[in-house]
Amino acid sequence: MPTWIGVTFGYVLYLAALAWLLPRFARARAAASVTALLAGALWWSWRALVTLSDLAAPVVWVVVPSLALLGSYRVSGLFFVRASLPLEQRLLACDAVLLHRSGVLRAYYASRPIVRELFELFYLLVYATVPLGATVLLIGGQQDHALASYWTLVFTAELACYAALPWLQTRPPRAIEPAPAVASGPLQRLNRQLLKHGSIQVNTLPSAHAAGAVAVALGVYIAMPLAGLIFLVVAAGITLATMLGRYHYAIDSILGVAVALATWMLLRP
Secondary structure, three states, X not given: OOHHHHHHHHHHHHHHHHHXXXXXXXXXXXXXXXXXXXXXXXXXXXXXXXXXXXXXXXXXXXXXXXXXXXXXXXXXXXXXXXXXXXHHHHHHHHHHHHHHOOOHHHHHHHOOHHHHHHHHHHHHOHHHHHHHHHHHHXXXXXXXXXXXXXXXXXXXXXXXXHHOOOOOOEOOHHHOOOOOOOOOOHHHHHHHHHHHHHOOOOEOXXXXXXXXXXXXXXXXXXXXXXXXXXXXHHHHXXXXXXXXXXXXXXXXXXXXXXXXXXXXXXXXO
């Protein structure tokens, strides 16, 4: 049985336990319980799924884990109760030093629109990198062991970030800070609409975006180094975009990268 399914099952049991034991998370009880049942069903049925024909391999190795990760993300958002204002102020104070006083954001806002749109494109790619990494491994003939290891790395890194959400509750900086006095481009508007209608509307600390992007790159690199280097470049762009676009605090993204690296060091052969 792939380890990533066990990681997922353990994670949703953790959420279900929180929901039932702590009254402040009561609204998540039904969703967490159903998600735990679905994870158990996936664990029980995985052996049957992998014995399907090769035509079903993209569904089994790409679509099913991607949906499981998305479900884990959605249910974690139900554990948001209220933002911790002191924690948000500390994160903003760090950003003031790392991004504002250093001149990084000033230079970013003063750059050409094409530069800002490039980073918005990197941020947009965060939705595609996880299934794309699995697809590259599948096409490259790295089906069984490499794909199982890939998903274990990605799930462990991302779920570690989601697991902190019940305890570290913050809003993203874009929801707190005044909008910068620069014209928004089409990709930025697209990203904001996707977040408005598709995200859980709260911040993950550490950043699951940064952790997931780096974990994908490292997971591909283990089996296909050249492709992995390309994904590492994309991961670097995504990590910078989370900070520059004010989708995450700087500390979020730095810790997200650290989580991915720590997971890789822990799990690599």
